[in-house]
Each structure stands twice: as structure tokens, then as C-alpha cells.
Ligand code: G
Ligand code: G
Ligand code: MN
């Protein structure tokens with residue numbers, strides 16, 4: 001069977017899961033999590049999103065799958081909202097270009113938030129720079145609608161794409177996310193260090209928060225902190241976990 005056929009079956013048979021990876025502030029406290037889609041194929045190891053997201057986009061399956069991830073995230077936020085030790089947590093959801101471009105996307109986000117009855121700012125949407133490749137006016141307008149709703153907007157994989165800086169200042173963003181490609185060798189590669197420093201400076205001058213992903217060592221974290229990046233995600237703190245294990249992680253932190 002082709003990957004597309006397998007994916008359709010996987011969707012019908014509920015083979016998708018969500019792992020959650022903590023995002024941590026300068027004080028080491030969790031501020032939220034990123035929802036990361038997983039495909040539990042019955043006869044294969046866990047299939048990585050990198051190996052199926054593009055097919056999900058091509059087949060449009062990303063539309064129902066993406067909606068499901070949004071609904072799951074909002075339901076989880078509603079559950080956490082009832083618990084004093086968890087109600088500060090946010091959930092970041094990755095949004096693919098195809099999904100964002102769908103005419104119903106803004107309505108779906110609004111419905112998911114309303115149905116779950118959550119505070120909109122607890123939902124963080126991770127958008128990518130590829131949205132800027134075409135249709136900038138529509139992109140700015142849609143982001144504006146999401147922003148007006150109160151949703152938090154983060155630009156994922158920042159630095160990997162072709163963001164024009166003149167577009168960047170027009171986007172109603174809350175956060176830039178430094179791609180793990182720049183964090184990996186930040187201590188040894190002067191260019192990566194310079195890029196990370198530039199992104200942090202850019203975020204500061206645009207009044208945005210900044211988070212680094214792929215933080216694996218204390219030294220990377222300390223370097224980023226020195227440069228003014230005060231939020232982190234990576235194996236140093238916690239790998240992506242199934243919800244039950246994440247709940248245990250949160251309990252151990254408390
Ligand atoms: O966990 P990692 O291998 O887990 O994820 C790889 C990439 O897959 C992430 O950088 C992210 O861009 C993408 N991804 C993960 N979950 C989702 C999802 O729910 N929707 C979309 N569109 N992309 C996702
Ligand atoms: O959406 P996005 O690319 O930002 O998702 C983050 C990806 O990074 C996921 O695939 C996740 O599994 C992965 N990841 C999370 N923490 C680390 C880390 O510390 N090191 C590396 N190499 N990858 C990480
Ligand atoms: Mn992401």
C-alpha cells in the first residue's frame with residue numbers, strides 16, 4: 001500500500017496520538033507544552049511526523065487530522081483549567097500551511113475554543129515562515145483574526161525559511177521560536193551563535209517573546225539565557241511524552 005492509503009486507514013482507525021513536550025521558563029518552571037503528532041502504525045515503529053506530514057498535506061488528510069489535534073489540545077486545556085497547579089499551562093499546536101490556508105481555519109479555531117470553553121490565549125498556534133512565501137495579505141489578515149480572538153501566535157522554525165524582515169514586522173505575532181538547527185552547535189559555531197543572537201535581538205526589538213527549541217545541555221541553555229532568551233524546549237528538560245507520563249512529570253515538578 002502507498003503511504004497515502006496507509007494514512008487514510010490510519011485516520012479511520014484512530015492510529016494517531018499526541019505527545020506533549022514541556023516548554024520551560026528561566027526559573028525552570030513549565031509554562032506550557034507543544035503538542036506533537038504521532039502515528040502508531042500497528043505493524044511498524046512509531047512513524048515520525050517528518051515522514052508523513054507532507055503526505056497528509058498532499059492528500060488533504062491534514063485538514064481533519066489538524067482539526068483533531070486542535071480539539072484535543074483545547075480539551076486538554078479545559079481539563080487543566082480546572083486544576084490550580086495546571087491552569088497556567090499553555091498548549092502550542094503546529095499548523096501546516098495547507099491547514100492555515102483552508103477557508104474554514106479561523107472558524108475551526110474559534111469553534112474549538114468555544115466548545116472547550118477555554119481562555120483563548122492558552123492556545124498557541126505555531127506557524128511557519130512558509131506562510132510568507134505567497135499570499136502575504138491573506139496571511140496577515142487571517143493572523144489578525146486569530147489575534148483578535150486572543151489566540152497566541154508563534155513563528156516556528158524561525159531562521160530556516162525566507163522571512164523577509166519587512167513582512168515580519170507586519171505580522172501580529174507574540175513569539176519567535178529559534179529552530180533547533182541553530183541551537184545544536186551554538187557553543188562551537190560562531191555563525192549559529194550570531195544567528196541565535198540576531199533572532200533574540202529581533203524579537204526584543206519587535207516586542208516579541210522568544211523560545212529556543214532543541215536545548216539539550218545546560219551550557220546551551222546558559223548561553224541562550226545570557227543572550228536574553230528566557231524560554232526553552234528540549235531534551236535537557238524533557239522529551240515529548242504521552243499525556244499520562246506528562247501528567248506525572250508535572251506532578252514531580254510541583
Ligand atoms: O516530534 P518531531 O519529530 O516530533 O516533529 C517533527 C515536526 O513535525 C515538527 O517540527 C512539526 O513541525 C511537525 N508536526 C508535529 N506535530 C504536528 C501537527 O500536529 N501538525 C503539523 N502540521 N505538524 C506537526
Ligand atoms: O515543530 P517542530 O520542529 O518545532 O518540533 C520540534 C521537534 O524537535 C520535534 O520533532 C521534537 O521531537 C524535536 N525535539 C524536541 N526536543 C529536542 C532536542 O532537545 N533535540 C533534538 N534534536 N530534537 C528535539
Ligand atoms: Mn513546532
Ligand code: NA
Pocket residue numbers: 156157158177179180213
Ligand atoms: Na521547529
